[in-house]
Amino acid sequence: MIFSNGWLLPGLLVLGLLSMPMNGYGGSPGGREMPLRHIRTVIPILGTTVNEHSEPVGIVAEITLEFTHRRDHQGLDIRFDETPGKFSPFARQSVVEAIERVVEEAGLNSDSWTVRFILPYPGVTLYGESLSAMAALNVVALAKNEPVYEDTVLTGTVTPEGALGVVGGVPLKIHAAHEKNFRKVVIPEELDVADGDWETPFLMEVTPVRSIKKAYYVLTHHALRTLVPAPPLAAALTP
Numbered sequence: 001m002i003f004s005n006g007w008l009l010p011g012l013l014v015l016g017l018l019s020m021p022m023n024g025y026g027g028s029p030g031g032r033e034m035p036l037r038h039i040r041t042v043i044p045i046l047g048t049t050v051n052e053h054s055e056p057v058g059i060v061a062e063i064t065l066e067f068t069h070r071r072d073h074q075g076l077d078i079r080f081d082e083t084p085g086k087f088s089p090f091a092r093q094s095v096v097e098a099i100e101r102v103v104e105e106a107g108l109n110s111d112s113w114t115v116r117f118i119l120p121y122p123g124v125t126l127y128g129e130s131l132s133a134m135a136a137l138n139v140v141a142l143a144k145n146e147p148v149y150e151d152t153v154l155t156g157t158v159t160p161e162g163a164l165g166v167v168g169g170v171p172l173k174i175h176a177a178h179e180k181n182f183r184k185v186v187i188p189e190e191l192d193v194a195d196g197d198w199e200t201p202f203l204m205e206v207t208p209v210r211s212i213k214k215a216y217y218v219l220t221h222h223a224l225r226t227l228v229p230a231p232p233l234a235a236a237l238t239p
Contacts, residue, residue, distance in 0.1 A: 036112075037069040043138045043148075044182075045131040046155040046173035058169065058176030060153070063131065064118035067142040076103075076110040078117075085119030087126050094129035098136035098158035105162045105212055106140050107225045115139050130167040133158050137216050146222045153177050154186035154215060162212050164188045171198035178204050186218050 047059050078096050080087045087095070095117065103110045117135065119126055133156040141148050155173050157165035166188050177185045178201040189210040200206045209215045216224040 033071050035068045035070050035114075037067075039067045039142050041065050041067075041138070041142070043134060044153045044180075045134055046153060046177060046185075047128060047130065048169040048172045056169070056172060058172035058174070060176050060180045060182075062120065063126075063135070064120055065135070065138055065142070066114075066116040066118070067139060068114040068116075069143070070112045070114055073111045076100075077114040079115065081116065081118045084122040085124035085126065087117065087119060091126050091128060091131070094132040094157060095135050098132035099139055101158045101160065101162060102133075102136040102140050102212055102216075102224075105224055106144075106216075108140065108143060110143070113139075113143065129157050130155050130169075132156075133164055133212070133215065137212070137219055140216070140224070141220055144222070144226070146220045148219045149184070149221070151181075151183040152186065152219055153182050153184075154219060156186075156188045156215070158212055164209055164212055164215050166190045166192055168192040168194060170195050174198070174204070174206055175201065184218070186215055 042062050042064050045061050045063055047061060048056055049059050051057050076099075078099060080092050099115065134154045136158055137154065138148055155170065156167050159165045164186075170187050170191060174185050174187070182204070184205045184207060186207050186209060189208040191208075207218055209218060213224045216222070
C-alpha cells in the first residue's frame with residue numbers, strides 16, 4: 001500500500017512502542033578498537049496509509065536506531081541498512097539533513113558518531129520525510145544520554161532555520177497514536193492547510209511547537225543546547 005507521505009508497505013502495519021537499550025557492543029569490525037559507547041533502541045514513527053476500503057488512515061510504525069560513540073574522530077557516519085526493509089534516497093537525505101541541523105542547534109561535536117537505521121519490515125521501502133525530526137532528535141538524545149519519554153511521539157521535518165517543518169496527515173497520525181496509547185503527540189506549529197479542522201482525542205495532549213529546541217524539550221524535558229557553566233571567579237582571575 002502507498003502511504004500518503006510516500007511510504008510503500010505490502011500490508012497494513014499497526015505497531016506499538018518498544019525500547020531496547022543495550023550497553024554492550026557485539027564486536028569491533030575490522031579489528032578496530034571497542035567503541036566508547038554503543039546503544040540500540042527502537043523508536044516510533046507516524047505515517048498514513050489506506051485501509052482495505054481505500055480510506056486514508058494513520059499508522060504507528062517503528063525503526064531501529066543504533067548509536068555508537070567511536071574512539072576516533074573521523075567524522076559523522078550515518079548508515080541505512082538495505083534489509084529487512086530499506087530507506088529511499090529521499091528518506092535518507094531528509095534524515096541526514098535533519099541530524100546535521102539538530103546537531104548544529106545542540107552545539108555538539110559529532111565527528112566520532114556512527115548512526116545506523118534499520119527498517120524491520122521485509123520488502124518495505126520507506127519514502128517519506130516526516131520521520132526525519134523524530135529520528136534526528138532521538139540520535140541527539142542518545143548522544144546526550146537523555147531518554148525520550150516513551151509515551152510521546154513526534155512528526156515533522158527539520159528546516160534549515162531550526163524549525164519543526166510542516167507535514168501532512170496530522171489528524172490521522174494523531175488518531176493512530178491515540179489508538180496505540182501514546183499520551184502526547186508533538187506536531188509542527190504550522191499545519192498543512194489540506195488537513196482541515198480536527199479534534200484532539202480524549203485524554204491526549206497535542207503540542208504544536210515551532211522550534212526544534214522546544215520539540216526536544218517536550219520529548220526529553222532537557223534543553224537541546226547544554227550551556228557550559230562559567231568558571232568560578234577566582235579561577236577566572238588566576239593569571
